[in-house]
Amino acid sequence: MRATWRWVHSDLRTHRGEALFAVLATAGVIASLLLSAALLGYAVSPWQRVFNESRGAHIWLQDHGGPDPAALAPLTSLDEVAAVSGPFRTAAATLESGGARAGTVLRAAGPRPPGTARPLLTAGRWPGEDDDAIVLERSLATALWADPGETVTVTLPGRGGPAGRALRVAGIAETAEPRYRPGRGGGVGWVPAAALDRLLAAAPGTPTGHALGLRLKDPDDTDYVVQRAVTLLGAGRVDQVTKWQQAKADFGGDDRLLGRLFAAFGLAALLAAALAAAGAVRARVRGQAGDIAVLKAIGFTPGQVVRGYLLRHLGLAAAGAGLGTAATLACGPLIPGRVGAAVALWPRMPGHRAAVLGLPAAAVLLIGAATALAAWRAGRVPPVPAARSALPAARPLSAAARRALGPGLAPVLVLGRRFAFTAPGRARALGATLRLALPVALMTVALTGWSTLGQFHTDPARMGRAAALTVRAENLRQTSDAALERTLEAVPGVADAVPGAELAALVPGQNGTLTLRGLGTAADPYPHTVVEGRAPAGPDEAVAGQGFLDLLGARVGEWVRLTVEGRPQILHVVGRSVEPDHGGRVVSTTLDTLRDGAPELRPGFHALVLRPGADPGEVAAGVAAATRDGAEVRPSADPADGPDAPRGVLAALVAVLALIGLVDLLALVGTGTRDRLRDLLALRAVGLTPRQAGGVVVTAAALTALAAAALGTAAGAALGHLIVDAEAAATGIGAGVARLPGPAVLAALVAAATAAGALSALPPAVRTARRRPTASPGETL
Known part of the structure; x- marks a missing residue:
């Protein structure tokens, strides 16, 4: 055991830079995961956040x-x-x-x-x-x-x-x-x-x-x-008893799937981190094959080699996990904005201790499992250098590759493509590409969620926000509805002023309440965002949100019966609309339909549809001036601007995945350069220049990163569309709102990954270019 400790100590002193990088990389992954967990608790449990900040009461008693x-x-x-x-x-x-x-x-x-x-x-x-x-x-x-x-x-x-x-x-x-x-x-x-x-x-x-x-x-x-x-x-004497479970269910029942979504992201990020660590350990074992052979030749047993690798890498992982955890807990509350507030509140949130202890422990265990497999392979390294040097490092060039090496195509491109996808083996190259594609795919999913939330600003009509402003004119009751509509439509920037009314309705059985909304008339309909079926056009026709359909167990095309102010209201649901209000428990028809049962009903508000490019603030000021401050103008509520919006969590996830992808990319580049060194030196001996040899290394890394980024963005776009629509359907808004990142964003992601691959290969490319075209004994192992 003493010899093993001395070997580990000597190896750490010899490779201080690599050890420091491994500790910092693990610390960065752990810190990012802990910040994501803190933001997750802050974002998807608004009731718990308010309860902890206010030192809330579990029971409220009301007496008389x-x-x-x-x-x-x-x-x-x-x-x-x-x-x-x-x-x-x-x-x-x-x-x-x-x-x-x-x-x-x-x-x-x-x-x-x-x-x-x-x-x-x-x-x-x-x-x-x-x-x-x-x-x-x-x-x-x-x-x-x-x-x-x-x-x-x-x-x-x-x-x-x-x-x-x-x-x-x-x-x-x-x-x-x-x-x-x-x-x-x-x-x-x-x-x-x-x-x-x-x-x-x-x-x-x-x-x-x-x-x-x-x-x-x-x-x-x-x-x-x-x-x-x-x-x-x-x-x-007791009039009412309110328990905390009731308040919690009323406060944030729609966030459960969002919590599961981010939990799945966290687990996927942890898996990606473990795969990156496993790749780094395997690269380390292959790079030290000569040292392992020497150790075995002087008497080290396979068990001692395995224990040495386990001690070294588990120690580095534990040090990195401890450093990341301590830095997050100590410095996290000092971060400005929502991230700092989330970390400061986190100790009072449920599951805090489990996350602080569980995430680092899980990361260390996963790294330990990956290290154990790589260490077992290290124990099987033969102690005879010739046994390894005699093996061919790569397959011979194909006829097409030999023809492409002629004057018509640069050797750097031909050899770079070969080293990226065929040498030293197609299975290993494919595994490396898939491992690198995983964080890129998860980043694409996160960016899809970000783009969907951004639609509330860039394309509100698609998110059920065709009307940017709502006007209430209760102080202008003496003015006729037609005159008020003409006044509002005359305001610069207003395309249409749609009258509306909102009533509370009881579902069949009268055990639940939902919102019945009358918007527009048959002659002047409201532009509903209909994603299934069609917009209401005739009497008693309506469109409903996903939450409404789920509550009643209804589908598009069915008739539903509601109770409104003691009278029945029968509606034909002809479409499903995107409804971000009231958890989607909204059914919308025309004012004409509501007036059939209540002829005296007057509009309670007017929804203003603005012209393209119109500024809501300027339009609101124009409405106030036109009505002489007799109308109250409010912007439509924007869920993306709420204090519990998950965009901060998405940003943290993107940062986590980018760090994981960078660590994995560096390991892949280092491994690939060592595996191809003998071939590069042989090509140098037959005429390849030093600059071309370095260019081959950079080209191989860039092509690997490009293939992984292209595969990851394609898979992430398809998966992100499904996940976001599933989350929207579960929260009542309804499927059909998912928006993929723009082509420029996806192209920038692919370009960034490719550039990262090329930049990470520059140091080994420079070292390779400086090598002499002769192999040392260490390079044959």
């Missing part, structure tokens, strides 16, 4: 026990409870802004946000103690079209009839509680305690209650704590 909150005190002393939020005095209210209404629960707030279940302000500020102001939960603010600085009318149901009072929106916040859904409640508004007192004084008789949040030591105790709480308070 009157003004004394002392009855809730026994709950705070339960052994399973780690912290409490509240109790907060509450009152049911209706909020109105710009004609939009939403029922919510007002919650009395202190001068500072609570420490547990703290609302996370995303805009504005927390109100002062005596302010007539309100902080709205984000989904509630979206439903009301309310921004900080605007006013909302708060109405409480008192005995003397509803009494309204205007409150200024001080801020908008995120919480880990269920989001607001029209017709299903949810959404919270925080008002100062003094402001709530004034509201209650203006509406005497308004029922009040208390809300109490319980943060548990163990989330698995949720059901048990709920039972104890109801028993202590009495079932007659």
Whole structure:
């Protein structure tokens, strides 16, 4: 064992540069994978992120026990409870802004946000103690079209009839509680305690209650704590119990497939890293064949050779994994932007410890497995140099290759193609090409996802965003709909102003809610993005999103029955449209169809389709000027701009795969140069110039990289189209949105891979050109 250690130590001292490169390459792969894991948790688990940042409550209890909150005190002393939020005095209210209404629960707030279940302000500020102001939960603010600085009318149901009072929106916040859904409640508004007192004084008789949040030591105790709480308070006093599982399902149920997609990317990247490491180890064994033969000749057993390689490469892999992990955990939070925020939050996310320990351990184990196979081959190296030197290094030139070596074609191209694809063996050349094509294919898939998200900006109509702006004109009710449409269409840059209305509908069985949307008329239809079937043209015809079809188990061509405001609505689904809103649970028909059942229905908004090249900001300003600020203009929501968009994860994946591909490429170039050295020296002896010999090395590497890049981009484009469409269908948007990267991007990827192959071959090409056309004993092994 001592001799093995001395050999390993001597080898590391002799090849310090290679050892350092191996450590840094492994550290880079591990760091990139850990950053991708952190971004994955940040992107696909928005509820968990908000819950951890706000120290959210696992259970929320709402009671109607009157003004004394002392009855809730026994709950705070339960052994399973780690912290409490509240109790907060509450009152049911209706909020109105710009004609939009939403029922919510007002919650009395202190001068500072609570420490547990703290609302996370995303805009504005927390109100002062005596302010007539309100902080709205984000989904509630979206439903009301309310921004900080605007006013909302708060109405409480008192005995003397509803009494309204205007409150200024001080801020908008995120919480880990269920989001607001029209017709299903949810959404919270925080008002100062003094402001709530004034509201209650203006509406005497308004029922009040208390809300109490319980943060548990163990989330698995949720059901048990709920039972104890109801028993202590009495079932007659508890109005509502909300558990964290409900909020999580409501918050991010559509991100599950996205999480699986990125997990598959991570595993594929880890596999590609293991293949690259295996190639590097095999190259190392072939390069040291002469040293191994000498060791065996002086008495080393095959077992000692195997142990030496295992110790060396496992030690380098462990050092690289440790360095990458430490650097990520220490420096990751300092990275600006979303990456740093994700790494800083990551320790509080589930699965953090498993990822920090599991990813480096898995990488080391995979490298160890690859090293074991290569080390076993090293143990079989014969101790007699002549036994290896007597073997031919490559097949003889074919007749076509010999003819091509004439004056009509440069020898560099002919020999470079031969060394890339035939020497020393076609199977080895094909394996190297496929191994290098794997990261290129995965990069193409990631770029396909990036291009698809980019369509929200470059081609919104294809993503169900034909209308760039939405106008609500509740303050212009005295103006006729036709006059308002003419006013809007007269604004420079507006191609069409399509009237629309949006209603909540119940599915058959009335156990679910979806969105029924009326857009346009038979004479002026809305340009739906239809990917299956056709657009609605007749009465009772509609197009539906994928989420709607999945919820009802329906298909294009079927009739569906809904309940809208207590009346039945029967529609014929003639097409499937791309619907990025409401998880695709949207069915769209014409206003004419909706007016058949409700003749008094007026448009609730107008969707503005802009002319090509029109700037939405300038058009919005033009609408405000034309209506004299009587209309409210909002841009259409863009999922690609949300805080949970996965583009950061995609960028990290591309960086990981590029690093893996570079490591594998360097190993392939080094191996190929050593395998072809005898042939190159023989060609030098028969007349090949030093520059031509170096050019052969560069040409062979460039052609290998070119073949791998072309194969990888073709396979990645086909696979990426399938994966992105599957993800879109599972999230309710619907298949048919995948967009491949442009030809220029794919060509740039192929060109970059080819250039990387040529550049990586320059150092060995220079060394080969400087060799004398005679083989040393080491070169025969």
